[in-house]
Amino acid sequence: MSYPGYPPAGGSYPPASGPYQQAPGGYPPQPGAYPPQGGYYPPQPGAYPPGAGYPPQAGGYPAAPGGGFPPQAGGYPAAQPGTYPNMPPAGQSGGWGGQPGFGAPGGGMPQGYPGVPAPGQQPMPAFPGAPNPSMPGYGGGVPTGPTPPAAPAVNKGYRGTIKDFPGADPLRDVEVLRKAMKGFGTDENAIIELLGTRSNKQRVPLKAAYKTTYGKDLVSDLKSEVKGDFEDLVLAMLKAPAHFDASELKEAISGAGTDEACLIEILSSRSNAEILEINKVYKAEYGKSLEDAISSDTSGHFRRLLVSLSQGNRDEKETVDISLAKQEAQKLHAAGENKVGTDESQFNAILCARSKPHLRQVFHEYQQMCGKDIEKSICSEMSGNVESGMVAVVKCIKNxxxxxxxxxxxxxxxxxxxxxxxxxxxxxxxxxxxxxxxxxxxxxxxxxxxxxxxxxxxxxxxxxxxxxxxxxx
Incomplete structure (x- = not known):
C-alpha cells in the first residue's frame, strides 16, 4: 500500500539515496494547502502567530500575554471524546504551543505551531528559524524606567528546531513505523526520519493510531526493537510535555538518589499553567501529590524552595515596578550580605513569587547597589542544595x-x-x-x-x- 507524498511501497523509508522524489498528487498539496499560495502577513485574527507577537522574553521562555511559556488556562489540554490523547478540540488553545491539536475535530491542518503558517498566510522564513523582520516582538518583558537590567537580545520569530510536518497523517505515519519494525531487523533510519520530522502534537497521536490500526501497543513494539539510550530518546519523544515532565520528576525523586538539579530545572523553567498540569498528571499517574513526594524526599530550605516552585503560582504580569524592585534588592541584601547568618526565607519569598521581568530588574538593582552579582552573594551566604537551587533559579530567570x-x-x-x-x-x-x-x-x-x-x-x-x-x- 502506498500514499501520495509518502515513500512508494517498494522502497525503503527514507529513500536510500538521492533527493526525495514527490509522487504525483503528493507533497506539496494542491492549491489552497501548505504552503499557502496567497494571503499576506500579518495573519488574520485567530491565526499563528498570536497577535501579541512571539518570541521569547528577554532571558526567558516564549511568553503569551500574562507571562510563562505559554500559559494557557488549565495547562495542557485533557483528552476530549473522539480526539487523540491530550489534543484540544478545534478552535481552542492549549497544549505545548497553544494551537489547535493535531487530529482535533474540524479537519484540516493544525494552525501554525510550530512555525507553519495558516492557509492564506505568508510562510515564515526558511528553516532554521530565521528572524522575520515584520513580526512584532513581544515587548512586555522589558522593564520600564531609566535603569533596565542587562538582558539577552530578543530574537524574533519561532525559536524551536522541530516544526509541524505539513499534512502529516497519523494513520500513514504508523504504517511507516510498523513497516520499519516488521520482519528481520529494524529500519532505525525510518524511525529517526519520521520522529525527527514530526512535532510533539503530531507524535503523541501515533500511539492511539497504532493501536487502532494494528491492535498493538506502539511503545511495547518499539521497546522490543530498539534499546539503550536510543530507546529512551524515542519513548521520551512520544510523551506529551506534562506527562514527560511528571515522569522525569518521579524518577528524580524516587530513583537512585535524588536528582536535585532535575527538580530545580523543571520547576524553575515551566509556566504556572504547565506546573499545574504537571501536578494533575503526577497525582493521576503516581497516586501521590507532587508536593507530598517532594516533601518526603527533601528537607530544610531546599524543600521549601521546591514546594514554593511546585505551586505554579508565580506572578506572571509583564509590568515592572522599579521602586519595588529597588526595595526588594535591599531586602535581599539585608537578608544575606548585610546579616549575620542568612534569611533564606526572604530569598525564597522573592525568587518564587515575583514575575521573571520583575526579578530581572531586582537582580539589576542588586548589582548596582552591592557591586556584585546576586549569584555570588548566594554562593557566599548559602551552601549545599539550597545554594545550588537558588543559583539555578536565578540563572534560569536571568537567561x-x-x-x-x-x-x-x-x-x-x-x-x-x-x-x-x-x-x-x-x-x-x-x-x-x-x-x-x-x-x-x-x-x-x-x-x-x-x-x-x-x-x-x-x-x-x-x-x-x-x-x-x-x-x-
Whole structure:
C-alpha cells in the first residue's frame, strides 16, 4: 500500500539515496494547502502567530500575554471524546504551543505551531528559524524606567528546531513505523526520519493510531526493537510535555538518589499553567501529590524552595515596578550580605513569587547597589542544595537559554554522559528555544552544540539527537 507524498511501497523509508522524489498528487498539496499560495502577513485574527507577537522574553521562555511559556488556562489540554490523547478540540488553545491539536475535530491542518503558517498566510522564513523582520516582538518583558537590567537580545520569530510536518497523517505515519519494525531487523533510519520530522502534537497521536490500526501497543513494539539510550530518546519523544515532565520528576525523586538539579530545572523553567498540569498528571499517574513526594524526599530550605516552585503560582504580569524592585534588592541584601547568618526565607519569598521581568530588574538593582552579582552573594551566604537551587533559579530567570546551554555542557563534560539530562533538555526545548540555546552554547563554549553532541554520542541515538538540535552553527 502506498500514499501520495509518502515513500512508494517498494522502497525503503527514507529513500536510500538521492533527493526525495514527490509522487504525483503528493507533497506539496494542491492549491489552497501548505504552503499557502496567497494571503499576506500579518495573519488574520485567530491565526499563528498570536497577535501579541512571539518570541521569547528577554532571558526567558516564549511568553503569551500574562507571562510563562505559554500559559494557557488549565495547562495542557485533557483528552476530549473522539480526539487523540491530550489534543484540544478545534478552535481552542492549549497544549505545548497553544494551537489547535493535531487530529482535533474540524479537519484540516493544525494552525501554525510550530512555525507553519495558516492557509492564506505568508510562510515564515526558511528553516532554521530565521528572524522575520515584520513580526512584532513581544515587548512586555522589558522593564520600564531609566535603569533596565542587562538582558539577552530578543530574537524574533519561532525559536524551536522541530516544526509541524505539513499534512502529516497519523494513520500513514504508523504504517511507516510498523513497516520499519516488521520482519528481520529494524529500519532505525525510518524511525529517526519520521520522529525527527514530526512535532510533539503530531507524535503523541501515533500511539492511539497504532493501536487502532494494528491492535498493538506502539511503545511495547518499539521497546522490543530498539534499546539503550536510543530507546529512551524515542519513548521520551512520544510523551506529551506534562506527562514527560511528571515522569522525569518521579524518577528524580524516587530513583537512585535524588536528582536535585532535575527538580530545580523543571520547576524553575515551566509556566504556572504547565506546573499545574504537571501536578494533575503526577497525582493521576503516581497516586501521590507532587508536593507530598517532594516533601518526603527533601528537607530544610531546599524543600521549601521546591514546594514554593511546585505551586505554579508565580506572578506572571509583564509590568515592572522599579521602586519595588529597588526595595526588594535591599531586602535581599539585608537578608544575606548585610546579616549575620542568612534569611533564606526572604530569598525564597522573592525568587518564587515575583514575575521573571520583575526579578530581572531586582537582580539589576542588586548589582548596582552591592557591586556584585546576586549569584555570588548566594554562593557566599548559602551552601549545599539550597545554594545550588537558588543559583539555578536565578540563572534560569536571568537567561533561560544560557542556563540550558550550561546544563547541556555539564551533561556532556568529562567521563561519561548524563544521558537522561541530555535527552530531557533536547526533547523539551526542541519546540521552544533550541535556536537560542545553540547560540548561547557557541558563545559560552566556542563550539556548536551540534559538534558537542556529535563528539559525545554515537549511532542512532546521535542521529536522532542531531535531528532535535536542527543543525550546526
Amino acid at each position: 533561560t537559554a544560557a542556563y540550558f546551554a550550561e546544563r547541556l555542557h555539564k551533561a556532556m563534560q568529562g567521563v561519561g554522559t548524563k544521558d537522561r539530562t541530555l535527552i530531557r533538555i533536547m526533547v523539551s526545548r526542541s519546540e521552544v528555544d533550541m535556536l537560542d540555546i545553540r547560540q548561547e552554547y557557541l558563545r559560552q563554549y566556542g563550539k556548536s552544540l551540534y559538534t558537542a553532541i556529535s563528539g559525545d554520542t554515537t549511532g542512532d541515538y546521535k542521529k536522532l539527537l542531531l535531528k532535535l538540535c536542527g543543525g550546526s552553527d
